[in-house]
Structure formats: structure tokens, C-alpha cells
Amino acid sequence: MSAPVVVLIGPMGVGKSTVGRLLADRLGTGYRDTDEDIVTAQGRSVADIFVDEGEAAFRALEKEAVRTALAGHRGVLALGGGAVLDADTRARLAGHHVVYLSMDVEEAVKRTGLNAARPLLAVNPRKQWRELMEARRGLYEEAASVTVATDGRTPEDVAQAVLDALAPHIAPTAGEPSPQTRPEDAVADPVTRIAVGGSAGSEPYEVLVGHQLLGELGTLIGTAAQRVAVIHPEALAETGEALRADLAGQGYEAVAIQVPNAEEAKTAEVAAYCWKALGQSGFTRTDVLVGVGGGATTDLAGFVAATWLRGVRWIAIPTTVLAMVDAAVGGKTGINTAEGKNLVGSFHPPAGVLCDLAALESLPVNDYVSGLAEVIKAGFIADPVILDLIEADPDAARTPAGPHTAELIVRSIRVKADVVSSDLKEAGRREILNYGHTLGHAIEKNERYKWRHGAAVAIGMHFAAELGRLAGRLDDATADRHRSVLESVGLPLHYRHDQWPRLLENMKVDKKSRGDLLRFVVLDGLAKPAVLEGPDPAVLLAAYGEVGE
Ligand SMILES: NC(=O)c1ccc[n+]([C@@H]2O[C@H](COP(=O)([O-])OP(=O)(O)OC[C@H]3O[C@@H](n4cnc5c(N)ncnc54)[C@H](O)[C@@H]3O)[C@@H](O)[C@H]2O)c1
Numbered sequence: 001m002s003a004p005v006v007v008l009i010g011p012m013g014v015g016k017s018t019v020g021r022l023l024a025d026r027l028g029t030g031y032r033d034t035d036e037d038i039v040t041a042q043g044r045s046v047a048d049i050f051v052d053e054g055e056a057a058f059r060a061l062e063k064e065a066v067r068t069a070l071a072g073h074r075g076v077l078a079l080g081g082g083a084v085l086d087a088d089t090r091a092r093l094a095g096h097h098v099v100y101l102s103m104d105v106e107e108a109v110k111r112t113g114l115n116a117a118r119p120l121l122a123v124n125p126r127k128q129w130r131e132l133m134e135a136r137r138g139l140y141e142e143a144a145s146v147t148v149a150t151d152g153r154t155p156e157d158v159a160q161a162v163l164d165a166l167a168p169h170i171a172p173t174a175g176e177p178s179p180q181t182r183p184e185d186a187v188a189d190p191v192t193r194i195a196v197g198g199s200a201g202s203e204p205y206e207v208l209v210g211h212q213l214l215g216e217l218g219t220l221i222g223t224a225a226q227r228v229a230v231i232h233p234e235a236l237a238e239t240g241e242a243l244r245a246d247l248a249g250q251g252y253e254a255v256a257i258q259v260p261n262a263e264e265a266k267t268a269e270v271a272a273y274c275w276k277a278l279g280q281s282g283f284t285r286t287d288v289l290v291g292v293g294g295g296a297t298t299d300l301a302g303f304v305a306a307t308w309l310r311g312v313r314w315i316a317i318p319t320t321v322l323a324m325v326d327a328a329v330g331g332k333t334g335i336n337t338a339e340g341k342n343l344v345g346s347f348h349p350p351a352g353v354l355c356d357l358a359a360l361e362s363l364p365v366n367d368y369v370s371g372l373a374e375v376i377k378a379g380f381i382a383d384p385v386i387l388d389l390i391e392a393d394p395d396a397a398r399t400p401a402g403p404h405t406a407e408l409i410v411r412s413i414r415v416k417a418d419v420v421s422s423d424l425k426e427a428g429r430r431e432i433l434n435y436g437h438t439l440g441h442a443i444e445k446n447e448r449y450k451w452r453h454g455a456a457v458a459i460g461m462h463f464a465a466e467l468g469r470l471a472g473r474l475d476d477a478t479a480d481r482h483r484s485v486l487e488s489v490g491l492p493l494h495y496r497h498d499q500w501p502r503l504l505e506n507m508k509v510d511k512k513s514r515g516d517l518l519r520f521v522v523l524d525g526l527a528k529p530a531v532l533e534g535p536d537p538a539v540l541l542a543a544y545g546e547v548g549e
């Protein structure tokens with residue numbers, strides 16, 4: 001009978017897949033994971049199965065997947081965290097080399113972080129982990145022949161400890177590594193750190209991009225703070241409460257301040273509501289604000305932080321593509337008024353930015369795609385590799401599961417970080433980040449801030465490209481590329497033709513205007529942004545002629 005060389009059990013997030021792949025690599029055998037088997041067979045994520053059919057249905061699928069894998073797989077096998085809940089499964093494990101990878105509650109909270117894809121831990125992670133561990137520890141110990149603690153150890157160390165423990169029972173298999181083994185995955189998920197600021201009197205800070213970054217939050221908040229306020233949108237009520245509870249568990253007086261979704265949060269009334277909440281909680285200059293959400297939330301949270309007591313520290317936890325690549329980085333904070341977009345605000349950089357890529361999994365596709373407008377902007381103004389990556393597979397670029405998601409986000413953040421580090425207060429170079437925004441903001445105002453920012457900016461970039469072309473600054477190929485790449489991911493190119501007089505009026509309050517002089521960011525070529533001052537009104541109208549419908 002074939003049997004797995006070793007079966008790994010333990011709680012979710014303990015590192016079974018990373019350690020399992022390392023082990024398979026070292027043993028020269030294949031790796032298999034019953035959660036992956038279920039996802040492949042069902043064509044849905046584990047989280048979706050939980051939501052669609054409930055835990056009992058998932059457990060039935062899991063029991064069958066474990067039975068099949070135990071009978072047919074000869075390599076390393078990892079089971080889902082709850083597989084041992086089933087008595088038949090525990091009985092089936094008898095006689096196998098079963099290793100329980102354990103971790104304590106603190107380590108578990110740190111490792112799983114904000115990962116909304118883990119269905120059992122959406123709210124109050126510390127309390128739920130404790131209960132989960134208490135309920136399951138005995139079952140893991142009952143099913144396992146060996147326990148290996150993972151706390152504070154690297155996956156390589158854990159894999160070595162497993163091999164040491166099993167050495168008397170197993171021998172490496174000679175021959176080629178199995179095609180299922182992916183050595184490139186056999187390392188802990190790396191975190192990319194991008195440095196921002198540090199010049200012109202601004203404090204330097206880092207943008208972290210990766211998974212399971214919650215453990216960094218306490219360090220960023222620091223020990224001087226007694227109170228922490230978490231500003232979050234309605235859509236992230238569970239995440240906001242989980243963060244609050246987690247911070248309270250770390251000893252802070254933590255409050256969660258829920259604000260409306262999207263642009264409805266960027267108003268003077270909502271800012272005043274936040275100030276009231278801070279006042280009522282006795283929030284002082286040493287306390288820290290956390291903004292978790294999309295760009296609208298981080299713009300508001302940063303603005304509240306900039307204005308409360310004339311400025312308190314704040315940390316951004318962006319949860320949309322757009323907020324990760326743009327809004328949360330660079331310290332532009334603000335709210336809208338009836339007269340225009342972002343007309344009230346302040347330059348107030350965060351103390352740190354945590355981009356947990358798992359947050360993107362719950363983002364509706366239209367909001368995901370909206371964020372691609374700012375990614376594409378970064379491509380046109382500074383890093384054309386971004387455009388190449390999107391053009392190679394536009395459909396993949398539209399989802400967080402795409403192969404280049406992390407690279408697109410990191411590249412875009414690097415563009416922004418480079419620009420704002422040299423010109424925090426938009427004295428000059430920073431204006432290039434406004435590419436497409438002059439018309440984009442005018443459209444947003446015209447739509448009473450009901451449109452997605454990225455959609456308006458996409459039309460604005462199309463307009464800026466046509467303006468550059470008609471002004472004799474931009475070559476046809478680069479101008480045409482705007483249309484093709486924006487369209488390929490599903491972003492809009494056109495707006496109502498009859499609205500031009502209103503848009504022109506709206507553009508007059510753009511922050512780049514000087515007196516009556518309209519100013520636009522255009523391209524003199526790919527990745528060559530420049531400012532076009534006071535274009536001929538006929539050229540402006542002709543450029544809009546390409547955009548209007
Ligand atoms: N400060 C800057 O430098 C800067 C740069 C670019 C854009 N912005 C601003 O950013 C805003 C747009 O940001 P946005 O595109 O992130 O939109 P958004 O903040 O409006 O978020 C879009 C929607 O998704 C919800 N949401 C957020 N994260 C989610 C998640 N992980 N899962 C499910 N739902 C989630 C939000 O509550 C909202 O309803 C605009 O106000 C724009 O002006 C600011």
C-alpha cells in the first residue's frame with residue numbers, strides 16, 4: 001500500500017505548506033495539500049465554500065480529501081487545520097508518521113494577521129485563536145506521533161527539526177524531485193520594504209508589502225502611545241473591530257471609528273465626527289491613529305491625524321490596490337468640498353504603511369480595476385515595465401491572484417516613493433503624480449463624487465494623452481497605447497461630450513492652476529512627464545473631442 005512519507009497537521013497559518021514543500025524538496029519527493037485538493041476539485045476558495053455551504057459541508061469534503069490522499073500519496077502530505085476534528089480521520093492517521101506543527105497564540109495572531117481569506121478568524125483574532133487552540137490541541141496531540149514547536153523558528157529550522165525527529169523512520173528517496181515540489185515557494189513569504197521621505201524635514205518611514213504584516217503594527221505604534229483609534233469604513237467593520245480588539249489585547253486603550261464607505265467619508269462632517277470620537281476618548285499628542293481601508297479612508301484618517309491637536313502620528317493600512325500604490329503613500333491627506341476634489345487637506349506623512357496583499361482578496365472587481373488606473377499612471381510617467389506586465393496578460397492584472405500582482409504594486413509604490421521623497425509638498429516634481437487628474441477630478445466633482453476615482457482618472461489620462469499629441473508633445477504610438485492598455489483592463493476612456501463647459505469650469509480650481517492659468521501634466525514621450533501651461537482653448541476642446549461621446 002502507498003502511504004505518505006510524513007503527514008503534517010496543525011493550526012492554519014503554522015506553516016504546513018512552506019515546511020511541507022521544504023521537506024518534500026529535501027526528501028526528493030512530492031508535496032500535496034488537502035486544502036489545495038479541495039479548492040482544485042471545487043473550483044472555489046476554502047473561504048467561499050465556508051460562506052456558500054457552511055463549515056459542516058466543508059468538513060465532509062475535507063474528510064473525503066484526506067481519505068483519498070492518505071491512500072494514494074507517497075510524498076509529504078499537509079492536512080487543513082480542522083481535519084483532525086473528524087474522529088474517522090484521526091483513526092485513519094494511526095500508523096502514519098504524523099507530525100504536529102504547533103505554535104502559541106501570540107505567534108498565531110502575528111502570522112495570520114489581517115488575512116481575510118481565513119474564514120474562522122475574521123473577528124477578534126486573539127480570542128478566537130485561544131478558543132481554537134484550546135479546542136484542538138488535544139486532538140492534534142492524539143493524532144500525532146511527534147510534536148515540533150514552530151514559535152520563533154524559520155521554516156528551514158522547522159523542516160530540519162521534523163527530519164531529525166523522523167530520521168529513525170524515514171529515508172530520503174533517490175531520484176528527481178517531484179514536479180509538485182516548488183523550491184521557489186519553499187521560503188517564507190518575503191516582505192518588501194520601501195523607504196519613503198527623510199528629506200526636507202520629513203520623517204522617513206517604510207511601506208511594507210507582503211502577507212501577515214499585523215505583527216508590525218505594535219512596533220510602529222510604539223510604547224509612547226496609550227490610546228489608538230482605528231478609523232475604518234463600513235465595508236471593513238469586521239477588520240476594524242478585529243484590529244481594535246487586538247490592540248486592546250496588547251494593552252492599548254483602543255477605539256474603532258466607523259466611517260461611511262468611499263467618498264462619503266471625505267467630508268467635513270465625517271472629519272468632525274472623528275474629531276468628536278477622539279475628543280471623547282481623551283486622545284493626546286502621543287497617541288496614534290490607524291487608518292485601515294481604501295484611499296478615501298486613508299485620505300480622511302490622515303487628514304484627521306493632521307488636524308487633531310495640530311498633528312498626531314498615524315499609520316496607514318491600505319486595503320485597496322489604489323490605496324496601496326498611491327493614496328496611503330506620500331502624506332497627501334484631505335477631504336472634498338462641494339466646490340472641488342481634495343480642496344481641504346494637509347501634507348502629513350504616515351509613520352508607516354502596511355500593505356497586506358491578503359486584504360485585496362475581498363475587494364470587488366470594479367474597485368480592484370479602479371486601482372489599476374493609478375498603477376497604469378505610474379507606468380506611463382516613470383516605469384514602463386508596469387505597462388509591459390499588464391499588456392502581457394490584462395485579465396490576470398484584474399485579479400489579486402494574477403502572477404504579477406505583488407510586482408505591479410511594488411513597482412508602483414517605488415515610483416510614488418521616489419517622487420514624494422524628493423518633493424513632499426508638491427513644489428515641482430510631485431505634480432507628475434497628478435497625470436490624468438486635472439480632468440479626472442473635474443469628472444468626479446461633476447458626478448458628485450459617486451464615481452470611482454480610478455475610472456475618472458483613466459478618462460483623464462486618455463484626455464492628457466490626446467492633449468499631449470495635439471500639442472505636438474507626444475508621439476502617436478504612446479498616445480494610442482493609453483487607449484489600448486486602459487481598455488484592456490476594463491477602464492473607461494470616454495465621458496459625456498456635452499459636459500465640457502462644466503468640466504472646464506471645474507478644472508479652474510485644480511491645485512495646479514495659478515490664477516487664471518490652467519496647467520496639465522502631459523508626456524513628452526514614454527516616462528517623460530512635463531507640465532503644459534495655458535494650452536490654447538481650441539487644443540483643449542479638440543483633445544476633449546477625442547474623449548467626449
Ligand atoms: N492621498 C493621495 O495621494 C491619493 C492618491 C490617490 C487617490 N487618492 C484618493 O483615494 C480615493 C480612492 O481610493 P480607493 O480607490 O481605494 O477607493 P475607496 O477608498 O472609496 O474604496 C473603494 C470601496 O471599497 C471598500 N473597501 C476597501 N477595502 C476593501 C477590501 N479590502 N475589501 C472590500 N471592500 C473594501 C471601501 O469601503 C469602498 O467602499 C479617492 O478619494 C482619491 O482621491 C488619494
Ligand SMILES: O=C(O)C(=O)C[C@@H](O)[C@H](O)[C@H](O)COP(=O)(O)O
Pocket residue numbers: 326330332341342374426430431433434437511
Ligand atoms: O500624491 C500626489 O501628489 C498625487 O497627485 C497622487 C494622485 O494620484 C492623488 O489622486 C492625489 O490625491 C491628487 O492630489 P490633488 O492635490 O490633485 O488633490
